[in-house]
Amino acid sequence: MSDAVFPLRSVVVSCQAQRDSPLYGPGPMALMARAAAAGGAAGIRANGPADVAAISAVVDLPILGINKTGDRDGVYITPTFESAAAVVRAGATAVALDGTARPRPDGGSLGELVARIHDELGVPVMADVDSLDAGRYARAAGADLVGTTLSGYTGAPGGDGPDLALVRTLADELDCPIVAEGRFWTREEVLAGFEAGAHTVVVGTAITNPTAITRRLVEAVR
Numbered sequence: 001m002s003d004a005v006f007p008l009r010s011v012v013v014s015c016q017a018q019r020d021s022p023l024y025g026p027g028p029m030a031l032m033a034r035a036a037a038a039g040g041a042a043g044i045r046a047n048g049p050a051d052v053a054a055i056s057a058v059v060d061l062p063i064l065g066i067n068k069t070g071d072r073d074g075v076y077i078t079p080t081f082e083s084a085a086a087v088v089r090a091g092a093t094a095v096a097l098d099g100t101a102r103p104r105p106d107g108g109s110l111g112e113l114v115a116r117i118h119d120e121l122g123v124p125v126m127a128d129v130d131s132l133d134a135g136r137y138a139r140a141a142g143a144d145l146v147g148t149t150l151s152g153y154t155g156a157p158g159g160d161g162p163d164l165a166l167v168r169t170l171a172d173e174l175d176c177p178i179v180a181e182g183r184f185w186t187r188e189e190v191l192a193g194f195e196a197g198a199h200t201v202v203v204g205t206a207i208t209n210p211t212a213i214t215r216r217l218v219e220a221v222r
């Protein structure tokens with residue numbers, strides 16, 4: 001199953017809110033997704049069956065579903081087959097999951113999980129990785145797309161901006177579409193992501209998290 005999911009040089013908007021956000025919940029996330037669609041987003045990344053269902057009811061775009069569960073120190077992005085099935089049943093047209101070699105909560109292998117998603121759910125899989133080694137591992141495990149989502153979140157914190165070096169090395173080495181994701185804030189960074197070889201750039205916080213946007217500006221003038 002080799003499916004790019006999104007057009008070449010497309011921008012996908014991640015519509016996610018944490019429990020402590022006033023925007024937490026399917027209603028606000030569906031509005032965010034509609035706003036992103038109106039602005040030309042090529043797709044939506046969304047978390048959990050409730051948000052995915054609400055978004056798929058109002059937006060006619062591919063939805064990259066994730067299902068964050070469990071301990072943030074370990075594998076938490078769509079860690080199991082059941083978590084993937086729940087977002088596909090809710091309307092996700094592709095699934096993103098932790099594609100690193102870290103131990104999975106159910107003890108299963110990434111290859112088995114990707115194969116089951118392909119065979120039983122019939123959707124493409126994006127592997128969220130943190131390094132070139134993890135990208136190689138995830139591609140060998142059958143991932144259709146590989147993204148830089150976890151760079152800076154599994155060990156030493158990432159800097160302020162995106163990991164363009166990882167985008168470049170993944171694009172040079174892997175024979176699948178590369179998704180540049182994580183800490184993209186500006187037009188220049190998005191363009192640099194495509195110049196580094198990204199097929200798609202996913203932008204979340206800079207578009208859909210007004211608290212973080214406000215904090216960034218307020219802290220800049222302190």
Ligand SMILES: CC(=O)N[C@H](C=O)[C@@H](O)[C@H](O)[C@H](O)COP(=O)(O)O
Nearest residue numbers: 014149153182183184203204205206
């Ligand atoms: C590390 C992790 O759990 N990342 C999550 C993955 O879905 C989201 O919290 C991010 O918002 C998303 O990747 C988009 O990135 P940014 O919000 O930086 O544009």
